[in-house]
Amino acid sequence: MMKLTISAVTGRARLGVITSLGQTGEKTLEVPGCLLYTRTASAPHLTHDTLQSIAGIPPVTHVSLSTLAEHQEVLEEYKDGIGKFAGLSDTLLYCSITDPVTPNPPGYNTNKTVSVWGSGGRLELTPQKFITLQSALKVDWIQCLSDGEVMAEGGSRKRAKKSVDRSLAFLDECLKLMSENEALKQKVVIGAIEGGDLQEERLRSAQETAKRPVSGFLLDGFQGSSASPEAKLNLISAVTAELPEDKPRFINGIGRPDEVMDCIERGVDVFDSSFPYEVTERGCALCFTHQYQPDPETAGENQRPVFDKEELSNGEKNEESSEDPEIDRSNITSYEICLKEKRFREDFGPLLPGCTCYCCRHHSRAYVHHLLTSKELLAGILLMVHNFQQYFSFFRSVREAMSAGKFHDLKQKIRRRSS
Template sequence: MMMKLTLSKVTGSARLGVITALAQSGGEKTLEVPGCLLYTRTGSPPHLTHDTLQNIAGVPPVTHLTLSTLAEHQEVLEEYKEGIGKFAGLSDTLLYCSINDPVTPNPPGYNTNKTVSVWGSGGRLELTPQRFVSLQGALRVDWIQCLCDGEAAADGCSRKRAKKSVDRSLSFLDECLKLMSENEALKQKVVIGAIEGGDLQEERLRSARETAKRPVGGFLLDGFQGGSGDPENKLNLIAAITAELPEDKPRFIHGIGRPDEVMDCIERGVDLFDSTFPYEVTERGCALSFTHQYQPDPETAGEPQRPVLDKKELINGEQTEDESEDAEDDRSSITAYEICLKEKRFREDFRPLLQGCACYCCRHHSRAYVHHLLISKELLAGILLMIHNFQQYFNFFRSVREAISDGKFQDLKEMIRKQAS
């Protein structure tokens, strides 16, 4: 079974389309691209229950699980016999399982020609293709990122290491595909092949061409997360890779979530992203505060449907003299797309987190209240911020799709870029 990507418009390399035939069970679910997946930790959306998740509009129909957090629970799932979807209450969504959690990547130096190491709460686990396939049999997800050697990052590695990452990953892919084809429960699953090769274009292109020859349903551009390395070189590499891949299969990327970086990747042919960025913003005690309304509708000018950004709220560390009330708070990771609600200036700010936002938090609570919750270290702070940040992020991708459809992609990209400067 292969999922089907149908493109309706391509602007440069930015692709607008819809993925159908998402799972072997059939059904009517579709996933629009460009888009993102619903990020979870050990099968649950961070800070949220499945009930509170219902307060968020436009939740993606595909949920992102991570093998590193689930591998140690294999025996429990094998005994349960009905898969992680039912076990974690995720039976109404499609499931995609990546090897690593983009928020906490594995330490390098532990992969071999025969095993890939992942780290769970109990320490390191070595996965052979055989163990990987048996683990997938217990999980019963719909889309499976194949076992790969993802240690050769795009911000630099030796030529020898880059070549080894490609050779190992192709070998793992071939072995896993063979084992899955012999397993009745797994033979119809969608396999996502990883494109490896570090920062060497020739190895990346070899990986792309060879992976595309295998019966995979999509491609993961691996190793691009992390802030080091030349951003322009990474983008050129992404553009070269996507140019080699077939048009009718989706391209995934992990660990890239900042709005301006997302726009750069979409412009170079990437289709699907994780939604770890809203979680990271929440963990910083921050709220997404950027606008993605590229074209105001005069008919609805009096009733804003999208967030309206107060220019004074663009935070980059120099634009406010107010210090956070948490002395240990690290401001270096705060982006220009968010406001830090731990700051003293929000103590008596009774506006919603973002003017014009229709999320549950902004409809019912103020910045001052969320500030109080954060300073008091109340768990409700994370819940309210997660609802807001997920809602804003999912709305952002909707705006990207609308911009491509309307021929306004560059206008939106410029608007997003200006908010970072």
């Protein structure tokens, strides 16, 4: 069983470590922290060897049931679980119901089943089917079956109540079935907190789930919330206040650095790392400073503006970067630069000055721009290496800032990038 030890609290933000992980109990996960995001149990764009070149890889890997459920027969025949099958035997595995990048379409869950979508279409999961799947997957942490689609349906009071009732019923049934299964009875169960945007139902879900023998809690559905950012954060605060202090709180689909800081400030401990993948898919590189106390000798280069605003003041370059019809700017955040832009054709500097990742040490912005415009697969590999390492480093900086009593200083620095 996992054990959470809190070493410092800043407001509601918690600094600590989750221990007693894995078969031997020797692995640990520092919090606030993130998990290694995968698709079909493989780090996007990366082989096992290239993944190992990245510094700071989290000790827990995130897989999703929606991408793996259709492979149940293969895994049952293989018998040794998805970890060994995918070459992830040296890490712990956390299995969520859905992939945070591609949530399931709404309107298909019932009182008896939860639907997930894989490459082959829709699969309906009963609690018994869910337990059979988990027996084949052999992961370490299991998000319990839950009805988390209320957000996409508009969040009516009746629908929110139904999502909580269904999720609690699924939780009770799955816990009962797991207690009768020798292979699963010792697994870590993460209970999902549902209820849409309604605080009354969210609190009921939190209170009732906390009564069950779960080892942690997933604040589900916030990535699809139609509520305002302030209302969403107030709801997260209200929910975490109802949860036990000695168990970790997870959230999926919240990855932008300023949103991560807001959630940490309200008591969330563990995040997924799908955000670097989304940035990579846009042809972008994470390019923001997250050092709360930079080294004076390198401060000048490490704090290079995220968007190179000095460069964009030049009319010609600004025109080149803003009028390229092939670039979709709707989802590009202020924490990244789009290397598809023509202004990077002759930029021979690293993606981020001061970054020690393989890409920044060996290649330039101009080279990655060339790979992107040529549609070479190497572009995704190099961007994924950089974006993962930068993101993992960001969480390390958060923990260091909290340890030094500088959390709010770092939050202000991160917040300035989004304004």
